[in-house]
Amino acid sequence: MRFAELAFPTAVRQTFTYQLPESLTLEPGVRAWVPLRGVHAIGLVVKVHDTKPSFKTQPIINVLDPNPIVSQEMLRLVEWISTFYFCSQGEVFQTALPSAVGIVAEERLIGVPEAKRPLSQEALSAAEKTLLEDVDSKGEEGWSLAGLKRKYRGRQEVKAIASLKKKGWVQVIQIPKTKVRSLEEVIQNGEYAESLSTGHSHQTVHPIHPLTPAQEQAFEPIQKALQKEHYQSFLLHGVTGSGKTEVYLHAIHQALESGKGAIVLVPEIALTPQTVARFERHFGPKLAVLHSRQTDKEKAAAWFSIQRGESKVVVGPRSAIFAPVEDLAIIVVDEEHDTSYKQYDPAPRYHARDVALMRASIEQAVCVLGSATPSITTWEGAQQGKHTLLSLTERPFGSMPKVSILPMQSYRSAMNGPLTVELYSAIEESLERQEQSIVLLNRRGSASYIQCSSCGHIPECPQCSVSMTYHKPKNMLLCHYSGHAHRVPTRCESCGSEQLEPKGMGTQQLEEELQILYPYAVIRRMDRDSTSKKDEHAAIYEAVKKGEADILLGTQMLAKGLDFPNVTVVGVLQAENELAFPSWRASERLYQLMSQVAGRAGRADRPGHVYVQTYLADHEAFKAAEKHDYMRFVTHERAVRHASTYPPFCRMVTFHVKGRQAATTIEKAQALGQALRQHAGESNVLGPAPALIERIQNRTHWQVSLKVDPQSKASQLYPFLDRIIQQVEGIKKQGWSSVRLNVDVDAVD
Ligand SMILES: [Zn+2]
Ligand SMILES: [Zn+2]
Ligand SMILES: [Zn+2]
Structure with missing residues (x-):
């Protein structure tokens, strides 16, 4: 007898064993229909074996896919993610598969086949008869359970659902939320061609530029690795504007020429029409773009075109790491330091960069991590020989902008509203030259x-x-x-001054003040409030690009992925706000922000000038940014992390404890803290403490953090976490079971 292990879209961290009837043949990677807790559910077959379990098993009823929808390599990757990030395989599949081919199902009520029904309807109540008639009228599809309950809300028929089921007239089945369709069906409906033609407006494929000698030097080792077809990872450290993308393009071209595929991950916010157009120009119809604003239909069409091997190059945000590219030769993670690569909620709480490295190693592919400001963790990895370091230290066109750090203490009597006189005059002069300025007000969350x-x-x-x-x-x-x-x-613990003040100004207020200072300037504001509407981001972007705005004002959103050649002045206000955010990565983020901001100024032939207003001009992140000196920053920050034991000198595991009642939530968080201290040692546990936003969506949120050895393997950490969770969940106290515990492995804040 053969058995199959199935994964379901639940948080239960285990697979379920089913019998494989003789009549069925299947490979791992297909979806199957099985009985589960009284309903017929859809699961994904992750393994087939012949080890008979000690418990009684039920048979698989039907197989939904003629061929695996998930490759064997992807199954291995998903298993690794579920162990490494402490979640269920089903949760990973939910993220990895588009809903049209997914395992998310809907519960429906259908009539039991005629032959199996009781002999007579006489014993049924009026409500039961009404309901049965309604369900039968829908035929094989039946009624969605939720829809039925809505229709008969507050009436006897709702109760009749359970009684009819018990009496054997109706049954509950799960069907895929989006109808399972073959690719042929999708093509017949014309959806496939439609999505491709709207996605690819550029018909001509442009040749790629020749590389500069410096770029050539960085490309060569990647080229060699591609030829070897063995796993190798690179850190491509290149200053902004040094042409990292050119190197990616050449590497991808080489992959395509040998008939293989590529994945390029970019931060979600950098998925501007500009970035996409750049890849489209070179790869035309071979390119598939994935992003979070696509409809389910568009996502499915892209997924199928990748699976069929028609799109061989995929560009997308973190979830694109799961794209079904066959014969994968290279994965590029651009701006590898970007926080958007980490999924925080829901599970799997994975980091796409680390998943990219693992996928590349499973598929014997090359992985290139690119950044102007590599994360300290990746940098350390390169120092230890995990990644081969490649550097691009110069801009082929134009020069690096000048950066001036302005200590606010010295400008007390030289302010023009919120601007130092220096920044004020620089903006005024740029207006006179008919050039553009960016004013960035740094705000991080709502932390005050x-x-x-x-x-x-x-x-x-x-x-x-x-x-x-x-x-x-x-x-x-x-x-x-x-x-x-x-x-x-009452006094500053550092200098004794009594001038301790709460800080934080909003962008709206700043916009008003700037308009008073520059009454004739056209000012556009880009922040979360002004860009919550779809396409608003692109509209503001276009306006600035066309020169319809003189000053672009906004939050740190502005620092990413935008390229305005006419911007020559960039002002950063409240720059040290980043440091006030309670995170061990605060300095790293500040340096990254400074470097990105500098990258926005004067990218064309005009020199740019960045003015940074801060009360902490002596901070190492500013000192290093002033000289564009990443080495200086990383050397300093590495020492700080080492001294206080933060990553890369440990791994952070954060437990989130959330519940409706504050008292039970805090109690459970305390029990968790105790269990962790008992098993991991006092010095490795931080908290419990209220989360930054303690009360959210009517729930209390506390957290406990654990520092673990950076060398510890998933195979050691998983059983440890499992034991802790079981110990805490095993405590039976009133109200505790409704308090949820989430585990975030390799937490980034
Ligand atoms: Zn204190
Ligand atoms: Zn002070
Ligand atoms: Zn503390």
Whole structure:
């Protein structure tokens, strides 16, 4: 007898065993229909074996796919993700597969076949008869269970659902939420051609540019690795504007020439029409673009075209790492340091960069991680020989912009509204030259903080070395890692000054103030509020590009993926805001932001100038950014991380505890903290502490963080986490079972 292991879209971290009837042959990677808890459910077959389990098994009823929809390599990758990120395989499949081919199902009520029904309807109540008639009228498809309950809300028929089921007249089945369709069906409906023609407006394929000698030098080792067809990973460290994309394009071309495929990951926000157009120009109809704004239909069409091998190059955000590219030769992770590669909620809480490395190693492909400001973790990996380091240190066209760090303490009597006189005049002069300016107001989340206006100091937690958050109603400072809290001091702990002030100005207020300073300038604002509407981002972008705006104002969104050759002045206000965000990565993020901002200024033939207003001009991130000196920054930051044991010198696992009632949520978080301290040691556990936003969607949110050995393997960490969770979930107290525990492995904040 043969057996199959099936994964279901639930958080239960195990697969389920079913019998394989003699009449069925199947390979792992197909979807199957099986009985599960009284309904017929859809699962994905992840393994076929002949080890008879000790418990009684039920048979598979039907197989939904003639051929595997998931490759054997992808099955291995999914299994690794579920172990490494402590989640179920079903949760990974939910993320990896578009809904049209997915395993998410809908429950429907259908009539039991005539032959199996009870002999007479006499014993049925009026409500039961009405319901049965209604269900039967729908034939094989039946009624959706949810729809039926809505239709008869508050009436006897709702209760009749259960009683009719019990009496053997109706049954509940699961069918795929989106109808399972063959590719042929999709093509017949014309959806396939339609999506391709709208997606690819450029018919002519442009040849790629020849590489400069410096780019050639970076490309050569990648080229050699591609020829060997063995796994190898590279860190391509190139300053902004040095032509990393040219190197990617050449590498992808080589992959295509040998008949193989490529995946390019870009941060979601960088998926501007501009980026996409650049790839389209070179790869034309061979390119598939994936992004989160696509409809299910568009996503499915792209997925099928990739699976059929018609699209061989895929560009997309983090979930594109699951694209069904066959014969994968290369994965590029552009801006590898970007936070959008980490999925926070729901599970799987994976990091697309690390999944990319694992997928490349499973498929014997090449992985290129590119960045102007590599994450400290990736940099450390290159130092240890995990990745081969390649560098592009110069811009082939134009020069690096000048960066001026302006210490706010020295400008007290030289301010024009929110701007130092220097920045004010620079913008005015750029207006006179009919050039454009960007003003970036750095804001991160809703964290508010206290800062000393004399020395710029932001109070830090003595235990965790992260900034403390200001809680106005209680006039308290609180650490969101350890929970350490105290009243706001009356004097600065660094310089003794009494000028401790809450900080944080909004973009709207700034827009008004700038309009007063430059009454004739056209100002456009780009932030979360102004771009929540679809396409608003693109509209503002186009306006600035066409020169219809003089000043573009916004949050750190502006720093990514935008390219305006006519922008010659960039001002950054409240630059150290990044440091006030309570995270061990705060300095790294500040440096990345500074570097990206500098990359926005003067990319064409005109020199750019970046003005950074800050109270913390002596901070290492500013010092390094002023000289475009990544090495200086990474050397300093590495030492800081080492001293306080943060990644890459440990791995962070954050447990999120969420519940409706504050008291039980906190109790459970405390029990978790205790269990962790008991098994992992006092010094490796931070918290429990309230999350940055303690109350969200009517739930209380606390967290506990665990530091684990950076060398620890998933095969060691998984059973440890499992034991902790079981111990805490095993405590039976009133209200505890409704408090949820989520585990975030390799948490980035
Ligand atoms: Zn001070
Ligand atoms: Zn702390
Ligand atoms: Zn304290």
